[in-house]
Amino acid sequence: MSKRIEIKDLDIYYGKFHAVSGVNMTIQPRSVTAFIGSSGCGKSTVLRSINRMHEVIDGAYSTGQVLLDGVDLYGPGVDPVRVRRQVGMVFQRPNPFPTMSIRENVLAGVRLNNSKVTRPQAEEIVEKSLQAANLWKEVKDRLDRPGSGLSGGQQQRLCIARAIAIAPDVVLMDEPCSALDPISTLAIEDLIHQLKEEYTVVIVTHNMQQAARVSDQTAFFNLKEQGKPGELIEVASTEKIFHNPDQKATEDYITGRFG
Amino acid sequence: MTADTVTDPPGAPGALRRTSRQIGDVVFKGFSTGSGITILVLLAAVATFLVGMSIPALTADAADLPFGDFWAYVAPYAFGTVWAAALAMLFAVPLSVGIALFLTHYAPKRVRQIFGYIIDLLAAVPSVVFGLWGINVLAPLMRPLFVWLNQYLGWIPFFAGPVSGTGRTILTAAVVLAVMVLPIITAMCREVFTQTPRLHEEAALALGATRWEMIRQAVLPFGMPGIVSGCMLGLGRALGETMAVAMVLSPAAVINVHLLTSSNPNTIAANIALAFPEAYQLGVNQLIATGLVLFVITLAVNMTARWVVARRKEFSGAN
Amino acid sequence: MNPLTAGRLPRFTEPALLVVCLVVTTAALSVLNAGNPGVIIIVGALLFLLVSFALATSVEGVRHAKDRLAAHVVTGFFLIALAPLVSLAWGTVSAGLARMDVKFFTYSMRNVIGEGGGAVHAIWGTLIITGMATLISVPIGLMTAIYLVEYGARHRLASAIRFFVDVMTGIPSIVAGLFAYTLFSLFFGPGTKVGIAGAVALSVLMIPTVVRSTEEMLRLVPNELREASYALGVPKWRTIVKVVLPTSLAGIITGVVLSIARIIGETAPLLVTAGMNQSLNTNPFDSPMATLPVFVYYQYVTPGIPQDPYHARAWAGALTLILIVMLLNLVGRLISWKFAPKPGR
Numbered sequence: 001m002s003k004r005i006e007i008k009d010l011d012i013y014y015g016k017f018h019a020v021s022g023v024n025m026t027i028q029p030r031s032v033t034a035f036i037g038s039s040g041c042g043k044s045t046v047l048r049s050i051n052r053m054h055e056v057i058d059g060a061y062s063t064g065q066v067l068l069d070g071v072d073l074y075g076p077g078v079d080p081v082r083v084r085r086q087v088g089m090v091f092q093r094p095n096p097f098p099t100m101s102i103r104e105n106v107l108a109g110v111r112l113n114n115s116k117v118t119r120p121q122a123e124e125i126v127e128k129s130l131q132a133a134n135l136w137k138e139v140k141d142r143l144d145r146p147g148s149g150l151s152g153g154q155q156q157r158l159c160i161a162r163a164i165a166i167a168p169d170v171v172l173m174d175e176p177c178s179a180l181d182p183i184s185t186l187a188i189e190d191l192i193h194q195l196k197e198e199y200t201v202v203i204v205t206h207n208m209q210q211a212a213r214v215s216d217q218t219a220f221f222n223l224k225e226q227g228k229p230g231e232l233i234e235v236a237s238t239e240k241i242f243h244n245p246d247q248k249a250t251e252d253y254i255t256g257r258f259g
Numbered sequence: 260m261t262a263d264t265v266t267d268p269p270g271a272p273g274a275l276r277r278t279s280r281q282i283g284d285v286v287f288k289g290f291s292t293g294s295g296i297t298i299l300v301l302l303a304a305v306a307t308f309l310v311g312m313s314i315p316a317l318t319a320d321a322a323d324l325p326f327g328d329f330w331a332y333v334a335p336y337a338f339g340t341v342w343a344a345a346l347a348m349l350f351a352v353p354l355s356v357g358i359a360l361f362l363t364h365y366a367p368k369r370v371r372q373i374f375g376y377i378i379d380l381l382a383a384v385p386s387v388v389f390g391l392w393g394i395n396v397l398a399p400l401m402r403p404l405f406v407w408l409n410q411y412l413g414w415i416p417f418f419a420g421p422v423s424g425t426g427r428t429i430l431t432a433a434v435v436l437a438v439m440v441l442p443i444i445t446a447m448c449r450e451v452f453t454q455t456p457r458l459h460e461e462a463a464l465a466l467g468a469t470r471w472e473m474i475r476q477a478v479l480p481f482g483m484p485g486i487v488s489g490c491m492l493g494l495g496r497a498l499g500e501t502m503a504v505a506m507v508l509s510p511a512a513v514i515n516v517h518l519l520t521s522s523n524p525n526t527i528a529a530n531i532a533l534a535f536p537e538a539y540q541l542g543v544n545q546l547i548a549t550g551l552v553l554f555v556i557t558l559a560v561n562m563t564a565r566w567v568v569a570r571r572k573e574f575s576g577a578n
Numbered sequence: 579m580n581p582l583t584a585g586r587l588p589r590f591t592e593p594a595l596l597v598v599c600l601v602v603t604t605a606a607l608s609v610l611n612a613g614n615p616g617v618i619i620i621v622g623a624l625l626f627l628l629v630s631f632a633l634a635t636s637v638e639g640v641r642h643a644k645d646r647l648a649a650h651v652v653t654g655f656f657l658i659a660l661a662p663l664v665s666l667a668w669g670t671v672s673a674g675l676a677r678m679d680v681k682f683f684t685y686s687m688r689n690v691i692g693e694g695g696g697a698v699h700a701i702w703g704t705l706i707i708t709g710m711a712t713l714i715s716v717p718i719g720l721m722t723a724i725y726l727v728e729y730g731a732r733h734r735l736a737s738a739i740r741f742f743v744d745v746m747t748g749i750p751s752i753v754a755g756l757f758a759y760t761l762f763s764l765f766f767g768p769g770t771k772v773g774i775a776g777a778v779a780l781s782v783l784m785i786p787t788v789v790r791s792t793e794e795m796l797r798l799v800p801n802e803l804r805e806a807s808y809a810l811g812v813p814k815w816r817t818i819v820k821v822v823l824p825t826s827l828a829g830i831i832t833g834v835v836l837s838i839a840r841i842i843g844e845t846a847p848l849l850v851t852a853g854m855n856q857s858l859n860t861n862p863f864d865s866p867m868a869t870l871p872v873f874v875y876y877q878y879v880t881p882g883i884p885q886d887p888y889h890a891r892a893w894a895g896a897l898t899l900i901l902i903v904m905l906l907n908l909v910g911r912l913i914s915w916k917f918a919p920k921p922g923r
Contacts, residue, residue, distance in 0.1 A: 028419035035305035053465060057367045077583040081642075085467030106477060109466035112641075159462070163354065286760045287815035288729055294721035295730070295739045298785060298822070301740050305749070306781065308760040365652050370686075374656070383903045385648030385843020388896040391878060394667045396743060397662075438662045455740050469645035472831075499750025501846035521711065528752045533848050543768070551715065552755045554749065561748040 002029040002084075002200045003169040005050060006067040011229075012045050015059035016210070019045050021229040023064070025219060032192060032201045034211035035236065038081050042230025046221070047172050049098055051087035052080040068169065085113060087163050087170040088163035093153035093179045096147030103143040105158055106130060109166040132198075133161035134191050137163035153184020160191065164199070171195060173203040176209065189214050192199070207253065220250045274445060283499045309452035315550035316541060323543040326534075333549045335512045339429070339524030340553065342516070344497035346433035347483030351441045352490055358441070366472060373450060382442035390506030393435040395493075398426035398507065401434070416516060423521035427509045430518040435503045447489025451482040484568045491564030498557050500529075505529035527553040585637040592630060593644075599626040613643040624653060674897030677890045683897075687868075688857040693887040695893050699858040700730030700873035703773065704902075706862055707852060707869055708842050710777035711784055716782075716834055719788025726789070727796040727820055746786040754782040755847030760789065763849070771834035776852030780841045787840060793831025827915030839903050845871035872901050 012020040020042035026031045027121040035043040044256040048054040049062055050247045052073060054245045066073045073083050078103055096105045103220065105219055106126045110117055117125070135157040139150070146156055157175055173192070177185040195201050207212050219235040234247045321328035362375050402487075405422050412418045459477040468476060479486075510525035510533070517523075527549050538546055603622035607614075627650055634643035651880040685696030722739065730736025758779035762770040799822050807817040823830075853866030854876055881888030 047540065051465065056464060057463060077586050079583065079586065079642075081467050081469050082583075083467075084465055089465035091458060091461060091465075092457060096457070096461045097459060097462065097477065099483075108463070109468075112466060112468050112472050139542075154886070162462075163468065191287075237332070281813065284813050284815045287818070288725075291721040291725035291729060292735070294718045295725045295735065297718055298722055298739060298746070298789070301743055301782065301785070304748055304761070305754075305757045308751070308757055308764070312756075312760050356660060357652045358659050361652040361656040364658075365649055366885035377663065378659060380797070380904070380907070381659070383839060383843075383907050384666065385845065385871055385896075385899050385903060387843065387845040387874050388666070388900060391874070391892060391896050392662075392666045392669055394878075395673070397664055424830055438659075442660060471645040474648070493747045495750075498631050499748075500750065501750070502871075506847075506875070506879065522873045528750055530713070531752050531756070532846050534847055536853075539769075545758065547756050550750075550753050556748055557748050558745065561745065565744070574845045 002198060003069040004029050004067075004250045005200060005202070006047070006052075006065075006070075008065040008067065010046065010049060010062060010064035010066060012042070012049055012054060013060065014054075014057060017228070020049075020221075021231055023232045025235045027200060027202060027217070029200050030196055031217060032196045032203060032215045033217045033219060034215035035202065035204045035221060036206075036208060036211050037230075037233075038223075040208075040230070041221040043204050043221040043229070044088065044174055046132060046232075047149060047163050047174055047202060048089075049201065050170065050172055051084045051089055053084070055080060055087060055231045070236050076134070082183040085109075085166060085169050087172060088166065088168035089172045090156070090159050090163050090174065090176050094152055094159050096150075096155050096158050098148045100147060101144045102139050102147050102150070102158060105147040106161050106165050108162055129161040129165040130158075132164055132194070134187060134194070135161055153176060153180050153187055154190070156180060156184070157191065159185075160188075160195075164195070165224040168199065170200045170202065173201065175204050175206060175212060179204060185210070208242075212238060218242070219247075220247075220253060222249055268475065309547060309551045309554065312544055313551045314544075316544035317547040319541060319544075322539060323541060325538070325540075325543055326545050329384050329545060329548060332512075332529070332545065333552050335514045335524050336527040336530050337556070338500055338514045338547060338551055340526040340528070342524060343433050343436060343526055344494055345565070346430065346518075347436035347497045348494055349435035349442055351493060354437070354491070355444035355493070356438060356448055356486060357379065357440050358445045360478070362388070362421055362445070362449050363452040364470065364478070366411060374402065377440050378445050380442075381438065384439075386439065386502040389435050389439055389503040393431060393503060393507035394427065397435060398431050400426075401428075401431050402426035405430070409519055412482060415520050419491060419517050420520065422519045423509065423522065426520065427507055428519055429461070429523040431502050432507045435507055436444055436497045437499055439500060440497050440501060443496055444486075444489040444493040448482065448486055451485025451489075452478055454485075455481045488564050488568045491501060491567075494560050494566075495557050498526075498560065499553065500526075501528035501532045505532045527556075585639075587634060587637055591633070595630055595633070596626050598620075599623075599629060610737050611825075621714065627651070648794065669864075670893065670897050670900060672895035673890070677894035678897060681872040682894050686858045687873075690856070691882055692884065695887075695891065697870060697873055697891065698900065699855065700868040701857060701898070702850065702869045703855075703867040704842060704862055705863065705868040706860060707773050707776045707848065707867065708838060709778065710774060710862060711780035711840055711841060712834070713835075714777060714781040715784040715788050719785050720792055720830070722785075722789050723792035723796055724818060726793050726813070728822070743786045743789050746782070747790070748781060749846050751783055752846040752850070753780075755779045757782060758847065758851045760876065762781070769864040771850050771853035772864060773859070773867035776848045776867065777862065779847035779851045780844060782839050783844065783847070784837050786835060792826075795829035795833065796822060799825045828913050832910045832914035835906055835913065839906035839910065840874060840907065843871055843903055845875055845897055849875065870895055870902075874899065887892040900916050 007025050009022050010020065011018070023046055026233045028226040035047060038045045045054055050066055050073070053207055055064070062074065068086065073080070097108060100108065103126050106129050107117070110122070114134065127136060130139065134156060138154060147155065150158060177188050180188065181202055189210065192201060192203065203214065215238045218238045218241040220233045220241060221230050222233045223230050234241065234245055234250045236245070241250060242254055245254065274479065308387065313490060316329055326332045362371055377529065402425070402449070405426060405428065408418045409420050409422045413420055422523055455478045459481060460473055463473040463476045504526050508523050508525060508529060509521050511522040513522050513524055515522070522554050531546050535546055598630040600618070600622040603618050603625055607618055607621065627647065630650065631647050634646050634655035643729055681694065682696040683701070685694065687695045726736050726740060728896050730739070761778065763771065796869055801827065804817055806823045810816070812820070848869045849872055852872070853871055854872055855866045855868045859865055861865050874892045875877045877888045877892035877895065
């Protein structure tokens with residue numbers, strides 16, 4: 001249930017604004033890839049292009065290819081709704097649906113895709129997803145309470161459970177810990193380690209220690225200069241990026257001499 | 260925070276003492292508080308005068324009243340008021356919610372504001388103009404539809420005959436009312452729909468929801484309290500609307516649910532407008548008493564709305 | 579087989595389908611001899627909804643079909659709402675233009691029977707009564723809003739005022755009229771109909787809207803500004819007058835203009851308070867005063883014989899009224915647009 005992602009010559013535009021230019025990279029299945037770089041360099045945009053969420057903004061379009069096990073997400077006849085079903089996403093701030101209970105939140109995606117889920121099936125999905133999100137023990141007695149009553153870290157894990165309940169191939173995370181305290185952050189990082197057993201995980205982070213801790217591969221994005229589109233400067237194993245990067249810009253950023 | 264916190268420390272030099280500046284503060288605060296109290300007094304006066312003028316009509320002997328027994332007199336109008344408003348809401352609510360969705364989630368971004376402004380224009384049209392339009396333009400257009408409805412669905416009591424020859428029936432009045440309250444409800448819905456947190460919308464889309472599924476999962480539940488209060492606002496307007504109904508409806512003092520005939524239950528407000536200029540003595544009291552009944556009805560609607568919204572607020576968890 | 583692709587209807591399908599449905603309906607209905615354009619559009623649109631839903635279900639699946647159906651219905655609703663607006667605008671302009679002449683704006687109805695005459699007395703009446711209502715409402719509304727935002731904070735009185743302002747918003751306009759009528763009957767004898775009574779009635783309707791919009795605007799002023807001013811030793815009332823009010827002035831004016839636009843078309847309360855007058859009366863404290871909405875109403879419902887000149891005057895009055903209201907709305911929006919802080923990107 002885990003797929004390889006290949007990005008080829010990807011350019012992303014918001015109307016006339018050229019956000020990202022010429023991205024090429026491969027992401028292996030069952031691995032964690034971290035996107036790092038200063039604000040506004042397009043790393044979130046590239047992440048969102050992997051499940052076509054950037055198209056939510058009016059006027060956004062892209063050229064080039066994003067291949068999921070060889071299938072182009074931008075090919076003719078591709079339905080963005082189906083893409084998103086296979087590529088799940090977790091956002092910067094936890095966003096459980098406020099009007100739904102914990103159980104309904106987990107099942108939200110499942111119900112969209114298959115209206116005829118029997119009760120036992122639903123229970124199984126809820127338990128399995130919450131277990132996988134390390135949340136089951138904490139919430140199993142209050143599945144019918146609103147999801148918004150949980151702490152920030154729990155809410156974020158609920159969102160992860162919701163994303164994996166539909167059994168996606170890839171899980172994208174857009175700075176999933178930026179709104180959380182250190183302890184919740186640690187819980188999420190542990191979870192990311194577990195998730196890569198089953199999923200291809202891509203995570204955007206501002207926190208370099210976090211990238212070093214959780215990822216197998218790291219991609220560094222940057223603006224060539226102010227006003228130019230963001231570019232992928234370097235992508236390599238996390239080990240190499242943090243200890244022996246090829247590019248000077250990467251080294252400057254890693255060592256804090258930059259941005 | 261207030262200027263009052265600048266107190267005089269014991270034995271402080273004169274520079275820290277209250278000066279004429281503080282007198283300015285006292286006066287200004289007095290004026291603003293006084294204005295607030297004026298509003299309370301005004302409202303109390305409205306209630307007192309209405310009740311005071313109604314009492315003679317409520318206590319007088321039915322034989323002395325120009326329009327006969329008060330409760331028998333007001334009943335058909337109270338029914339008409341609620342009935343016409345309910346019909347109007349039946350048309351206006353789904354339309355308004357739909358239009359608000361169109362304006363916030365479907366229309367091309369560049370024209371959303373212009374389209375919104377166009378709908379707002381409807382709210383700016385004075386009710387007397389709606390009345391003119393209702394009689395002259397809408398009623399003749401509705402008549403063929405009425406004939407058709409009566410011909411094929413006449414066995415349903417709502418569409419029973421004989422069909423009005425002018426088209427000036429309660430259904431036409433309800434359509435006019437619907438057009439009048441539509442921009443009010445739309446405006447409120449539009450506001451809450453645009454406030455739907457982007458995060459929730461994206462959460463639904465990222466789960467693989469279509470636009471409509473996203474709306475059902477994120478936008479509508481979030482906007483529910485706003486929709487309800489918008490509807491109540493519209494309902495209040497529909498209940499109290501006077502001129503459009505007074506002009507469009509060919510009125511009678513009856514209670515029935517026939518939508519297409521020329522004997523329609525009039526509304527309280529429209530009846531006052533029609534009967535007031537010619538009323539005298541106890542008749543005036545009696546009409547004012549019907550106005551009081553209308554006030555109570557609208558007040559009840561308003562209170563219900565506030566209650567519903569306050570109750571829903573705890574559930575919505577909007578942050 | 580690509581798992582990400584679903585059957586997609588080509589882009590041109592829907593417009594083409596709509597045209598086909600309308601053509602088919604036109605043909606079918608003219609055969610049945612029911613070629614009313616309104617009926618054709620309704621039946622054609624329903625047919626289109628049905629066919630496009632069926633087609634989308636078979637090609638794209640039921641979820642996408644529902645999505646498309648929702649989009650069509652919602653767009654349809656918007657178009658339905660445009661219909662009365664267009665019809666109303668067209669009806670008023672076409673019927674009103676006939677009497678939009680110099681005479682209409684220079685003559686009253688004094689001694690006029692049948693043709694001729696004008697609405698100058700009603701226009702003056704509307705301006706005077708609305709002006710007086712504004713003079714009463716704006717100071718009270720403005721000061722109340724200042725109390726609510728700057729002084730009241732969590733006082734009991736403030737929450738009581740806020741609650742009753744809400745109640746006041748819900749007062750039906752005819753009830754406001756009855757109140758003013760009662761008030762003046764009590765002090766100046768039964769059946770007193772004067773312009774000022776109309777102004778009082780309109781004030782009851784206008785005050786809550788002024789309070790609401792002003793309160794909203796005052797709340798938008800950031801607290802840092804107030805604190806900065808206090809820190810300089812400026813007393814509170816001067817802070818309000820010199821810092822808070824100027825910052826929110828554009829918004830407050832917009833609110834006032836829009837609330838004037840709302841009450842200027844009120845008919846029912848003026849009907850029972852200011853009454854009707856065939857002559858120009860500029861004294862709001864003596865004898866009934868004609869107003870434009872009431873003028874329109876009486877010209878239409880109590881015409882002389884022949885009716886046509888009366889109805890033409892009614893429509894011309896309606897058109898004038900709409901133009902005034904539109905102008906006020908435009909001015910209000912222009913003010914808020916001109917002075918509003920521009921949102922970024």
